[in-house]
Amino acid sequence: MAPSRPNRRLLKKPIKIEDKLRNTEKKVEEKKESFDLTVETLPSEVINAFGNSADIKMIEGIISERNVKILFLESMVDSTSLKETTSKFLSSISPIGEYLKNIDELSAYCKGIFGGASYKIVSSKDESIHEIINGSVVIVVEHIDKALAVNIMNGEKRSVAEPTSQTVIRGPKDAFIESISTNVSLIRRRIRNKNLRFEQYTIGEDTQTTVYLGFFKGIANEAIIQEVRNRLKKIKVSAIFESGNIEELIADKTFTLFPLALNTERPDTVAANLMEGKMVILIDGTPFALIVPAVFVNFFESPEDYYQSFFLGSFLRMIRYLSFMIALLTPSIYVGVLTYHHELLPTTLLLSVIAQREGIPFPAVVEVLVMEITFEILREAGVRMPRVVGQMVSIVGALVIGQAAAEAGIISNIMIIIVSITAIANFVSPIYSFATASRLLRFLLIFFAAILGLYGVLLVLVAMVAHLAALRSFGVPYLAPIAPFIIEDQKDVFVRFPFWNMKKRPKYIRSESEQKVFSASPPSPSSMKGGNTS
Amino acid sequence: MRLKSVVIVIAIVTLLTGCWDHREISEITVVVGMAVDKGDDDKFTLTIEGINAKELSDKTASGFAPSVVFSLKGDTLAELSQKMNIGISKNLIFSHMKVLVIGESVLREGILDFIDFLERNREIRDDFNIVTARHVKAADILKVTFLVQKSSSLKLHTQLNSFVESWGGDPDIRLNDFIQAYTSAGKRGVLAALTINGDPKKGGSVDNMKKGAPDAMVVVDSMAILKKDKLLDFLPLKDTRNYLWLINKLEKTVVTVECSKNKFLGVRIFNTVTKSKGSLVKGRAIINLKIRAEAYLDSTQCKDDDLTQIKTFKKFGKLTDKQIKKDLETTIKKLQQNYEADIFGFGEILFRQDYNNFKRIEKQWDEYFKEAIVNVDVNVKIRRSGIRTKSPFSEKK
Structure with missing residues (x-):
């Protein structure tokens, strides 16, 4: 493998084109001279290549007795810019006929009129097709053996809006959108530093999706960056649409319920993680970016932890760990205690539970499964359903299923409490994809609680921890910094220490430069004498 | 291959253990109380109280x-406890048992035969009160x-x-306490004794539950x-209270102290500590008990005494010291002379503090207990006088 690894995919592409070019050149050589790019042949060849697709359009014009043809995909270009561009070439004052005799003059002219906008000289059919797909207009002029591609891709994108799945009360309110260039600018605006680097990859043999790998040079660990690059390069699939696709293709292990990359739609989260030494993977066409490497404790961190007082931040973080346990364990403990360990409940509670379950026809495990699955159905319905009927589900769900079932004596009241607390606790997770772990493991736990009691619950937990300890995210142990235990990193795990105290970047990311806070004196009253301190 | 067999063994060992003690909560009756009486021909009569949770x-x-x-x-509680379905519909669980009542007649003959079952059984816990029924x-x-x-x-x-918390009227005996007292050479056991005030027959009806002044009530009667x-x-x-005081288990109590003729003080004792020292000197056991307590004045009938003065408190x-000392000594004397039963565990104090000497007389401890010299030193500090200093009636002038 050549040492110029970084852009293997990018480098490879031109090579392919050249190959093809050579082939066609050979054919052309037989017929004509060395050019396949003429105003007579190119348009028809390109249109044929697109199979006469409905949205491939051509504008013809004759300026000073020279044929000018403009080719573009109507669906990919911006109509206003199209009008402007065509007018520059086809209007009566167009200079084309006057003096643009060769490509050098054309490009000099273009430099003048397009200024910053991206344009490109193309010299083959395949190149022109590539440019047209990416939203350019390709202009061919008679007597000039190269064509001009001007990118006027349409800006069909929604504006930057508030995040929908990762909201905060205090903190930035912008979220990524589907356009990758906007997303990059949202990050770049937060980190104005030349060391913030983005590498471009084109992934998806057929979709040709743009993917950016971003990192902060000098903070992110070089070995991990290289690892991410290698994994991105290895991807050979037909289509990529969402960060979830990439996540599954580059994760260390896919047979796990726990996400090994953190997905976020918040540019501030990305920026903060970049400054910790992590990498971000942006995919064109989705507002969700991937942050790697991601460890277990990262999924309990919300950006708000750092925007609020560290007391509240720490408290909320512990609440999140607690709710993870609640979401994971409540139903199975309920089943275990009610079928095996009656002695664990205080007498009065036991008696009240017995009184409530008097006349319930199902065993506890059936009751729990029925309610949990009902809830999952309601939840899925709530997500998929058209917004207009959204309220119906909450009414039907809460009233009919909950209250009526309890009143009809099919399930007990305490079951409704269990299902609700489980559901609510499950939503506490700041990263939605992490909640799937507790959501699915719950059923396994219920099953084991039903046949083995709390002993079974413990067995599953032991297996879960063993599994977690075996996981790695891009080489970083998933349970770090808890196992392996790193004492310095504990300042930002279960609690968040004040900023002036967190001097170093987390050790488990193996950052190239550890120092984070340079002047580390805690805030203290001014030592100035006098004043109004009587 | 080896890994595979290890995994299989682990899976079998861990997974095939399930279900054997599976009991659905709607298929159980919680036993909260157990009573043991003498059977007519058999050894015991076991009575259980199973809760009808719906009514609670x-x-x-x-x-x-x-x-x-x-x-x-029947002859063993073990069999009887599992045979209850002769009359009762659901499975019984004993883990929430609250009270064990031992009949007087059984207690006279000895209860060791069934205590073993209670201790051995995996469901029964050591957190129920053991009491006895009198009359x-x-x-x-x-x-x-x-x-x-x-x-x-x-x-x-x-x-x-x-009752333990407010006045100290129950020796608070659990299974462990009983077994400890039984196995110890220097201690005798006690039990709270209950009886029924009123007609036991009427007491069993639902109507009894509806009355503010019930036909029958279970009351704490004495200490066995x-x-x-x-x-x-x-x-x-x-x-009972004096017993708790002497073994340093008293939490709070009220003592009535005569302050002048037929006039009494109510002194609420809290924060009381009893320290005990013991040794055998010249073949005689000497036990020194040091009681330090704090108290506040809860009532006074001696309204002439000025409560604004420290000397009144002193x-x-x-007076309180003297009263308590007298009470405690009476109790000790009674047990020394009438029963020769060391319920206070003085022997255990000697066992800990004068082991070598005690070991020699261990077998005859009852006689030594009778002759033991017990010095009680009481010092009560009255800290406050409630939320009032002067008596409301002394202000009429």
């Missing part, structure tokens, strides 16, 4: 009996309903705990003292 919850209660009381006769059958104690907790056992459990596992005698309630404190 306000939402589901419909005014029926809160519990089922059922008796069986009445133990089974009847479980039948008397009550307005608040409804079930007799639940009521007794709450009642005994409250044991010799090994057999009943010796009953002592009045006041001795005077009252001295």
Whole structure:
């Protein structure tokens, strides 16, 4: 493998084109001279290549007795810019006929009129097709053996809006959108530093999706960056649409319920993680970016932890760990205690539970499964359903299923409490994809609680921890910094220490430069004498 | 291959253990109380109180009996406890047992035969009160309903705990305490004794539960003292408190102290500590007990004494010391001379503090206890006088 690894995919592409070019050149050589790019042949060849697709359009014009043809995909270009561009070439004052005799003059002219906008000289059919797909207009002029591609891709994108799945009360309110260039600018605006680097990859043999790998040079660990690059390069699939696709293709292990990359739609989260030494993977066409490497404790961190007082931040973080346990364990403990360990409940509670379950026809495990699955159905319905009927589900769900079932004596009241607390606790997770772990493991736990009691619950937990300890995210142990235990990193795990105290970047990311806070004196009253301190 | 077999073995060992003790909560009856009486021909009569949980919850209660009381006769409790389905519909669980009532007649003959079952059984825990029934059958104690907790056992459990906290009227004996007292050379066991005020027959009806002044009520009557596992005698309630005081288990109490002729003080004792030292000197056991307590004045009938003066508090404190000392010494003397039963564990103090000498006389400890010199030193500090200094009636001038 050549040492110029970084852009293997990018480098490879031109090579392919050249190959093809050579082939066609050979054919052309037989017929004509060395050019396949003429105003007579190119348009028809390109249109044929697109199979006469409905949205491939051509504008013809004759300026000073020279044929000018403009080719573009109507669906990919911006109509206003199209009008402007065509007018520059086809209007009566167009200079084309006057003096643009060769490509050098054309490009000099273009430099003048397009200024910053991206344009490109193309010299083959395949190149022109590539440019047209990416939203350019390709202009061919008679007597000039190269064509001009001007990118006027349409800006069909929604504006930057508030995040929908990762909201905060205090903190930035912008979220990524589907356009990758906007997303990059949202990050770049937060980190104005030349060391913030983005590498471009084109992934998806057929979709040709743009993917950016971003990192902060000098903070992110070089070995991990290289690892991410290698994994991105290895991807050979037909289509990529969402960060979830990439996540599954580059994760260390896919047979796990726990996400090994953190997905976020918040540019501030990305920026903060970049400054910790992590990498971000942006995919064109989705507002969700991937942050790697991601460890277990990262999924309990919300950006708000750092925007609020560290007391509240720490408290909320512990609440999140607690709710993870609640979401994971409540139903199975309920089943275990009610079928095996009656002695664990205080007498009065036991008696009240017995009184409530008097006349319930199902065993506890059936009751729990029925309610949990009902809830999952309601939840899925709530997500998929058209917004207009959204309220119906909450009414039907809460009233009919909950209250009526309890009143009809099919399930007990305490079951409704269990299902609700489980559901609510499950939503506490700041990263939605992490909640799937507790959501699915719950059923396994219920099953084991039903046949083995709390002993079974413990067995599953032991297996879960063993599994977690075996996981790695891009080489970083998933349970770090808890196992392996790193004492310095504990300042930002279960609690968040004040900023002036967190001097170093987390050790488990193996950052190239550890120092984070340079002047580390805690805030203290001014030592100035006098004043109004009587 | 080896890994595979290890995994299979682990899977079998861990996964095939399940279900054997599976009991659905709707298929069980919780036993909250147990009573043991003498059987007619057989050794025991076991009575259990199984809760009807529906009646204990306000939402589901419909005014029926809160519990089922059922008796069986037989020779071992182990068999009887599993044979209860002769009459009772659901499986019984014993882990929430609150009270064990031992009949007087059984107690006279010795209770060791069934204590073993209670200790050995995997369900029964060591957190129920052991009491004895005086004058009445133990089974009847479980039948008397009550307005608040409804079930007799639940009521007794709450009642005994409250009594310990407020006044010190229950020796608070659990299974462990009994076994310790039985196995120790220097200690005798005690039990709280209960009886029924009123008609036991009427007490079992649901109507009894509806009355503010019930036809029958279970009351704490006295304290039973044991010799090994057999009943010796009953002592009045006041001795229970003195007993708790001497073994440093008293939490709070009130003592009534005469401050002048036929006028009394009510002194609420809290924060009391009893330190005990013991040794054998010239063949005689000497026990020194040092009681330090704090108190506040809860009532006074001697309104002439000026409570704004420190010396009044000191005077009252001295009077209280004297009264307590007298009470405690009476109790000790009674046990030394009438029963030769060291319920206070003085022998254990010697066992810890003068081991070599005690070891020699261990077998004859009862006689040595009779002759033991017990010095009680009481010092009560009265800290406050409630939320009032002067008596409201002394201000009329």
